[in-house]
Amino acid sequence: MxxxxxxxxxxxxxxxxxxxxxxxxxxxxxxxxxxxxxxxxxxxxxxxxxxxxxxxxxxxxxxxxxxxxxxxxxxxxxxxxxxxxxxxxxxxxxxxxxxxxxxxxxxxxxxxxxxxxxxxxxxxxxxxxxxxxxxxxxxxxxxxxxxxxxxxxxxxxxxxxxxxxxxxxxxxxxxxxxxxxxxxxxxxxxxxxxxxxxxxxxxxxxxxxxxxxxxxxxxxxxxxxxxxxxxxxxxxxxxxxxAGRIVEMGSVDEVIESPQHPYTQGLLDCIPRLGRERQPLSPIPGNVPDLATLPPGCSFAPRCPLARPVCESGPIPMVRLARDRRSRCLRHVDFAREQGWTWGTEYEISNQ
Amino acid sequence: MTTTPAPTSSWARARHLWGLRWRMMRRNWSEFAHQMRKHPLAIIAAVVILLYILAAIFAPAITVHDPTRGSLRTRFEPPFWMEGGSTEFLLGTDDQGRDILTRIIYGARVSLLVGVIAVGVSVLVGLTLGALAGFYRGRFDTIVSRAADLLLAFPFLIFAIGVMAFLGPGFGNLILALTFKGWVEFFRLVRGEMMAEKTKEYVEAARVSGMGKVAIITREILPNIMQAVFVLATLRMGYMIIMEASLSFLGLGIQPPTPAWGSMVASGRDYLLTAWWVSTFPGLAIVGLVLAINLFGEGLRDVLDPRLKIE
Missing domain, CATH: 3.40.50.300 (P-loop containing nucleotide triphosphate hydrolases)
Incomplete structure (x- = not known):
């Protein structure tokens, strides 16, 4: 901008x-x-x-x-x-x-x-x-x-x-x-x-x-x-x-249509939709974590369907996927490493 | 409601504005009067209080006798309807030949003045301390609250007697003795209300709109508390008048020859069997005024602050 x-x-x-x-x-x-x-x-x-x-x-x-x-x-x-x-x-x-x-x-x-x-x-x-x-x-x-x-x-x-x-x-x-x-x-x-x-x-x-x-x-x-x-x-x-952090950010259309973070995906699945066939809602299991005793790694990991053991080992950096598109998930970190992206200025990995 | 076009000339504009303001005030007042109509007893009480006040203000105009000087020839004249009574002394005379009705009318001055000033000072002190303690809490609140608890541990009358005995009688000392403990009730009320109001969202909204703390207390929160304070003040006024009468009865309050109802009751104590009217009529005056104030206060409470009724 x-x-x-x-x-x-x-x-x-x-x-x-x-x-x-x-x-x-x-x-x-x-x-x-x-x-x-x-x-x-x-x-x-x-x-x-x-x-x-x-x-x-x-x-x-x-x-x-x-x-x-x-x-x-x-x-x-x-x-x-x-x-x-x-x-x-x-x-x-x-x-x-x-x-x-x-x-x-x-x-x-x-x-x-x-x-x-x-x-x-x-x-x-x-x-x-x-x-x-x-x-x-x-x-x-x-x-x-x-x-x-x-x-x-x-x-x-x-x-x-x-x-x-x-x-x-x-x-x-x-x-x-x-x-x-x-x-x-x-x-x-x-x-x-x-x-x-x-x-x-x-x-x-x-x-x-x-x-x-x-x-x-x-x-x-x-x-x-x-x-x-x-x-x-x-x-x-x-x-x-x-849990106190921004996990995903982007323009409305991108976030709603192609959510990158599993939490956003989960939120979208919770919304009841009118019309078409009836679908059961799929709530996110578990509760919001206690902020006083946050795990060292990804705070969403205990509820995440895509979680792996490594998710809970250490803090997850924000990954800048596109010009105004960010997500904080280990999958993106792996993706960024594969692409050979480097650390950007603002505590995040980016391709710039 | 239709929108009236704004007048153009400055004179017409001012008249227009004041007209609006006047109509607004009248609407408020008529709402209040309409609600008060459901409490006829309170309205009667208000009329009685008004009569007392008018009598106190116009005492010299409506009496013919001197309240402090009597004549030994007219000692113990009975009230006019009894045998030997005359219409010159409607309610009879006391041991010094002074007209009792005159002294009662002048005594209303003392009682009302003490009631108003003692309650006024108590409200002022209690409101200020209560607002500060309730809003800021902290050490200030702890100290003042403990002091208030300490004062609450004494019975009011015993405490006032002690203070008066220490300070000596007199009008100023009387006010001091009554307010020394009188502020506590207002302090507790305002502090409690303040703590409750403080957490409400409109306070947060005021902070967000850039208001300072003093302005939040005085301009946002206090207007919400004032009605409760006003009701309590009315109810406490009757109590203060009784306290003054009690102290005067014991000879610690207003000193003779200034007429005060309490000392008048005391002066007739020895003659209760022979001249019952000397003590009875000032006593009735106290009962009448305090009853009227309490009834009015309760009516006011029902209209202004229904929450207090639950307690």
């Missing part, structure tokens, strides 16, 4: 010390997101998807912390920013959308005022006078809020401005949250399972809305989901995570 990436994670590692030892919730994650790109971060519960998002925001709760790596956002290293500078990035340049819209909205305030709050927080609408005094600024803020509510498809925003969150339906609440996220026109939106709590028709509407925002404004989106179907429909690229 010639363009400078909007966001680049290099070797990001986030750890949580526990009584049973250090849990490496995110381990050496390398990712990059071009401006206006939609990336899907897919994986089972507890594989570290949400932790990646919180690490980008630098909001990992103590005693957890980012142990290693670099988070470059628009050329700046977010890890080097002071807390005050980071606060100005949050919400203004990187916004986040959560899974459960009702509990994410503050029950004590009107929805319109909550959208307005983020405008106020980042001084998006400047007035001549201190905030409560400047009627002009307050009017402009309100107009902007109503415009935002219109944009995310909340009908009759004038009346809905004054409603409380519990008076909204789930889809409307999620739309309001998206309006909050959009208020400061961020360059990047981190969406943490935004459609999981909604039913299917609403899910499609919300995804459609986010897609339109992405197309119209060129906002980059990282969508965390456990639903490969959602990711396939909505994203440009997909990264599959397992």
């Amino acid at each position: 010639t363009q400078e990436p909007l966001l680049e994670l290099r070797n990001l590692t986030t750890v949580f010390p526990t009584r049973r030892g250090e849990v490496r919730a995110v381990e050496s994650v390398n990712l990059s997101l071009a401006p206006g790109e939609v990336l899907g971060l897919v994986g089972e519960s507890g594989c570290g998807k949400s932790t990646v998002l919180l690490s980008i925001m630098r909001l990992i709760r103590r005693p957890g912390h980012i142990a290693e790596g670099e988070i470059r956002f628009q050329g700046r290293d977010l890890r080097a920013l002071s807390e005050g500078e980071m606060r100005r990035v949050r919400g203004r340049e990187i916004a986040m959308i959560f899974q459960d819209p009702l509990s994410t909205l503050n029950p004590a305030f009107r929805v319109g005022d909550q959208i307005r709050e983020s405008l106020r927080l980042h001084h998006i609408v400047d007035g001549r006078w201190p905030w409560p005094l400047d009627m002009g600024a307050r009017r402009r803020e309100k107009e902007r809020v109503i415009q935002l509510m219109e944009e995310v498809g909340i009908p009759s925003p004038d009346a809905r401005y004054k409603a409380y969150p519990h008076e909204f339906s789930g889809g409307m609440q999620q739309r309001a949250l998206i309006a909050i996220a959009l208020a400061c026109e961020p360059r990047l939106i981190l969406a943490d399972e935004p459609t999981t709590a909604l039913d299917v028709t609403i899910q499609a509407q919300i995804l459609d809305l986010m897609k339109r925002i992405n197309e119209r404004r060129g906002t980059g989106i990282i969508l965390v989901t456990h639903d490969l179907g959602v990711a396939a429909e909505f994203c440009h690229r997909i990264a599959v995570m397992y």
Whole structure:
């Protein structure tokens, strides 16, 4: 890619010390997101998807912390920013959308005022006078809020401005949250399972809305989901995570149509399909491994249908199979050795 | 609802905005009033409290006698409906010939003032410490919580008597003695609520939108807790008034000749058999006010914070 990436994670590692030892919730994650790109971060519960998002925001709760790596956002290293500078990035340049819209909205305030709050927080609408005094600024803020509510498809925003969150339906609440996220026109939106709590028709509407925002404004989106179907429909690229690591990455079509990693293959087999003949689902056997006691080798090996004894002996490097196609499996390592590929720059084997 | 077109001139715009705001306020208020209508007892109680407050404020205007000076010629006049009573002293006179009704009306000033200030200071201290302890936890929380536990181990009245005996009587010392332990309840309430609210997602969302910790506490979490605090404050006010009356009864609170209900009850103790009205009417005044406050507080609790009812 010639363009400078909007966001680049290099070797990001986030750890949580526990009584049973250090849990490496995110381990050496390398990712990059071009401006206006939609990336899907897919994986089972507890594989570290949400932790990646919180690490980008630098909001990992103590005693957890980012142990290693670099988070470059628009050329700046977010890890080097002071807390005050980071606060100005949050919400203004990187916004986040959560899974459960009702509990994410503050029950004590009107929805319109909550959208307005983020405008106020980042001084998006400047007035001549201190905030409560400047009627002009307050009017402009309100107009902007109503415009935002219109944009995310909340009908009759004038009346809905004054409603409380519990008076909204789930889809409307999620739309309001998206309006909050959009208020400061961020360059990047981190969406943490935004459609999981909604039913299917609403899910499609919300995804459609986010897609339109992405197309119209060129906002980059990282969508965390456990639903490969959602990711396939909505994203440009997909990264599959397992036990804190990215195991496969590539464009949507390639990952869905020719999955390289056995885990991705397994995930695809779990999806029920409509139509044609009835086929039994084939679930992946076993459970997500305990992150505190990970085996030294491939963490998927105990559940993998293609596993060999060597898989568990040592860490598996990422193999760059094509320009934007990576997979972390010993089979690819063997393939790369046969081809005589060498170690690339970013902790991975590649042919370049 | 139809969208009203935004007016153009600045004067019309301001009127339009204030009109909106006014309608919003009225809607809130009418919702609240509508819910309160289901608790008729609370409304009656509110009217009674209002009467007490008005009486306290306009005491000089509605009484004809001096509350502190009497005449020995009018000692122990009975209430007007009894034999020998006159309409000059509606509820009779005390051992110094002072009109009891006048003294009760002036005494409302002391009781209400002590109740409001003691609860106000308690809320202020308890809310601040509780919010900080509940949000930040850590060593600060441990220290303040242990101090609160320690204070809870003493019975309120004994503790207040001790403090008053140490500090000496007086209005300021009375407030100090009452708030010295009064803040604990608010501290515990706010701390608990804070710990519960802190884990909710809207707090996380506020962090994500770049809000600082102080703003999260004051602008996001506290508005969710305030209703519970308000209800508890109302319920505690009756208790504070009883405490003040008890201390005054024991001679440790408001000093004579300033009229206070507690000391009035105490002064009539010796004459209960011959002049029962001296103690009875101030006692009834206390019962009336505290009952009204408690009934109102419970009505308020049912409307504002139904969760508290479960406890």
